[in-house]
Amino acid sequence: xxxxxxxxxxxxxxxxxxxxxxxxxxxxxxxxxxxxxxxxxxxxxxxxxxxxxxxxxxxxxxxxxxxxxxxxxxxxxxxxxxxxxxxxxxxxxxxxxxx
Amino acid sequence: xxxxxxxxxxxxxxxxxxxxxxxxxxxxxxxxxxxxxxxxxxxxxxxxxxxxxxxxxxxxxxxxxxxxxxxxxxxxxxxxxxxxxxxxxxxxxxxxxxxxxxxxxxxxxxxxxxxxxxxxxxxxxxxxxxxxxxxxxxxxxxxxxxxxxxxxxxxxxxxxxxxxxxxxxxxxxxxxxxxxxxxxxxxxxxxxxxxxxxxxxxxxxxxxxxxxxxxxxxxxxxxxxxxxxxxxxxxxxxxxxx
Numbered sequence: 001x002x003x004x005x006x007x008x009x010x011x012x013x014x015x016x017x018x019x020x021x022x023x024x025x026x027x028x029x030x031x032x033x034x035x036x037x038x039x040x041x042x043x044x045x046x047x048x049x050x051x052x053x054x055x056x057x058x059x060x061x062x063x064x065x066x067x068x069x070x071x072x073x074x075x076x077x078x079x080x081x082x083x084x085x086x087x088x089x090x091x092x093x094x095x096x097x098x099x
Numbered sequence: 100x101x102x103x104x105x106x107x108x109x110x111x112x113x114x115x116x117x118x119x120x121x122x123x124x125x126x127x128x129x130x131x132x133x134x135x136x137x138x139x140x141x142x143x144x145x146x147x148x149x150x151x152x153x154x155x156x157x158x159x160x161x162x163x164x165x166x167x168x169x170x171x172x173x174x175x176x177x178x179x180x181x182x183x184x185x186x187x188x189x190x191x192x193x194x195x196x197x198x199x200x201x202x203x204x205x206x207x208x209x210x211x212x213x214x215x216x217x218x219x220x221x222x223x224x225x226x227x228x229x230x231x232x233x234x235x236x237x238x239x240x241x242x243x244x245x246x247x248x249x250x251x252x253x254x255x256x257x258x259x260x261x262x263x264x265x266x267x268x269x270x271x272x273x274x275x276x277x278x279x280x281x282x283x284x285x286x287x288x289x290x291x292x293x294x295x296x297x298x299x300x301x302x303x304x305x306x307x308x309x310x311x312x313x314x315x316x317x318x319x320x321x322x323x324x325x326x327x328x329x330x331x332x333x334x335x336x337x338x339x340x341x
Contacts, residue, residue, distance in 0.1 A: 001150050005177045013187040014160035020191040021217045024198025039336030040329050041196055046291050047304040048189045051324025052169045053281045054308030067278055075285035081135045087282035091275030
């Protein structure tokens with residue numbers, strides 16, 4: 001079962017993504033990007049991703065903030081699976097302890 | 100004497116097949132790395148109310164992990180169509196640069212082959228194809244396709260499997276499972292890390308998005324955070340070139 005709004009969202013999202021895949025090949029092949037444009041393009045994915053998770057950083061639950069800090073440290077040195085496991089265990093444990 | 104001709108059609112086919120297998124073999128470790136990401140994405144999507152068929156539909160048509168995690172994180176019922184499309188565009192805009200870098204290697208190939216091949220371009224298949232092209236001084240489309248199709252099949256199959264397993268896990272927030280979402284994003288960001296200087300716009304995004312989330316209702320925090328980070332990147336870039 002597929003919801004029509006979901007289908008529309010998925011198709012438009014996929015179209016946007018495909019445009020980014022062929023856009024550089026079709027339109028940017030002979031262009032030289034200035035250092036500013038290149039810097040903005042380079043920073044974009046990180047800026048978007050961190051904005052999406054920003055609500056976690058301004059949580060009003062101390063347990064969640066502490067768990068997020070632990071997860072952040074884990075992410076700087078471990079691969080995906082251990083980081084996720086540490087995040088989950090930290091969140092569950094700290095919520096149990098601190099409420 | 101056709102049997103001595105080094106380029107008979109049969110030979111070309113064998114060589115092409117060998118290139119596909121070589122690409123697939125080189126992609127194998129990355130395919131294994133995709134599995135936990137894919138399972139998590141599928142499970143999170145299922146918990147956000149995606150039906151089982153909608154998950155491989157999204158991952159099969161879009162095939163971009165970062166934008167899919169973002170879409171699932173921002174998903175509501177009904178979804179904010181424009182927000183999700185705009186975020187996909189922004190998260191994936193790095194493809195523009197990647198395509199431009201790859202373009203000289205694709206010069207001799209017709210568009211009816213490059214345009215479908217680019218549908219499968221992700222960070223990893225791009226890197227594999229480009230590294231191989233630089234090593235051998237020519238781009239091998241069958242090598243790239245072997246690597247790309249292996250990655251694509253892994254991603255779609257395991258996101259679907261994750262969606263099937265997700266509902267079995269029940270309400271994830273009770274046991275801290277919701278922390279998996281920022282954890283994945285932090286690992287993705289670590290992969291993009293190019294030093295503290297380059298990451299200053301991220302901090303701007305985080306601060307503005309966090310403040311917007313607290314004080315402005317709705318999902319404006321994503322746009323506000325992303326745009327302010329980009330403006331910061333614009334100004335700091337000029338700074339660095341002096």
